[in-house]
Amino acid sequence: MTRRKLVAGNWKMHGMAADLVEVEAIAAAAARHSGVDVALCVPATLIAPAVARAGALPIGAQDCHAAAKGAHTGCLSAAMLREAGASLTIVGHSERRADQNETSQDAWAKAAAARQAGLSVILCCGETEAERDAGRAERVVQAQIEKSVPEDASGDWFTLAYEPRWAIGTGRTPTLDEIAAIHAIARAKMRQLVGDAADGIRILYGGSVTGTNAPAILSTADVDGALVGGASLTAEKFVPIIDAAA
């Protein structure tokens, strides 16, 4: 099955009002490429102003709480993010797994809450360096998918992102063969979980994607796009990745 490529940016804890000019420039570039989907996940404080400047570019969040409301100081529900203008959210990012001890079960609950609120979801999985060195990368990713992917996942709202933790922000990437191998395993696992719907679900690669390595990574078997951190912060760095996907 042919799946449209998706290039999604993750600004992490970067971005002030002055950076909204980058949103505009990225939106303009995305509008030039009708054959590729582009989205930008900004800090929650920037969702509403980014939406106001983004035109047709979908603006997303980077996390949501699993509950609809309640005594959770400092947290944001999926419905709040939706109301602020987000159309998608990342869940299960490895930085949240590491910094906030989030589990695959948490990611599952957050994905379900996001779906309930009308948000699309990019759910992240990926092994640590120690797990890869121990030859366990494939088993770790399979287990994460099994525990975190909602049983009603389908391509119209759900995207999986394979992000080896040791590749995030390090400038290091797996080989193309290693990326292809994990993506094939991830797709097979998804098929076990959701059946034929797996064919419509995009699997993105994330971890130190740049304008230089994007053409090769995005041409790798079963890679349906990229989740991009550092290189999504400016149009100058992000647009070549969008170009490579087009």
Ligand code: PEP
């Ligand atoms: C990410 O944060 O999801 C990511 C892939 O970061 P980077 O591109 O900076 O490695």
